[in-house]
Amino acid sequence: MAATLVLYLLVNFALLRVLSVSDLAASSLPAADAAQAIFGGAGGPIVTDLSLVSLLSVVNAVLMLATRILFAIARDGLFASFATRVSPAGTPVPAMLLTTGAGMLLVLSGTFEQLIAIASVLLVVVYSAGFLALFVLRRREPDLPRPFRVPGYPWVPLVALLGSLVFLVGNVVSDARSSAWAVGLLFLSFPAYRLLAARVR
Numbered sequence: 001m002a003a004t005l006v007l008y009l010l011v012n013f014a015l016l017r018v019l020s021v022s023d024l025a026a027s028s029l030p031a032a033d034a035a036q037a038i039f040g041g042a043g044g045p046i047v048t049d050l051s052l053v054s055l056l057s058v059v060n061a062v063l064m065l066a067t068r069i070l071f072a073i074a075r076d077g078l079f080a081s082f083a084t085r086v087s088p089a090g091t092p093v094p095a096m097l098l099t100t101g102a103g104m105l106l107v108l109s110g111t112f113e114q115l116i117a118i119a120s121v122l123l124v125v126v127y128s129a130g131f132l133a134l135f136v137l138r139r140r141e142p143d144l145p146r147p148f149r150v151p152g153y154p155w156v157p158l159v160a161l162l163g164s165l166v167f168l169v170g171n172v173v174s175d176a177r178s179s180a181w182a183v184g185l186l187f188l189s190f191p192a193y194r195l196l197a198a199r200v201r
């Protein structure tokens with residue numbers, strides 16, 4: 001985690017040294033623009049190609065994550081039971097095909113940037129709920145066994161929670177439409193969950 005943090009900060013520092021803040025704001029791929037500024041015309045295409053190659057690993061990780069989430073939801077009875085089937089090698093094939101198909105439909109919708117904007121809000125809301133749950137559980141269940149304790153509690157999760165809230169407020173101000181979509185999906189998900197949970201019970 002420390003190495004990832006250092007690399008991330010170094011990349012951002014390098015970008016700020018090469019490009020101005022206005023150039024970064026207007027850029028769709030800052031690394032390619034920075035490479036072009038340093039190496040000339042060949043720099044941009046090289047970084048773009050490297051970004052596309054690295055994107056394969058990101059897609060693989062997200063696909064594995066989404067597939068296992070759908071599998072776990074189905075296993076808990078909150079989705080169709082066919083998504084719990086696995087191959088002899090242990091791969092949840094029906095869940096993988098379903099999540100892959102859904103992802104392809106979203107890509108074909110042509111609203112990739114808006115989907116990313118909506119997903120980022122939803123992800124930060126989920127993270128914020130996790131940070132908040134930590135404080136609530138520490139108060140409600142002080143004697144609960146905890147095999148892992150958060151280092152620097154309560155300051156580390158508090159800083160993370162405050163940072164998440166600042167992001168959400170900034171997103172509402174700068175991109176109200178995507179934020180509204182995310183909030184709408186959250187409101188729709190709650191009654192859907194309650195209905196499914198009631199069916200399981």
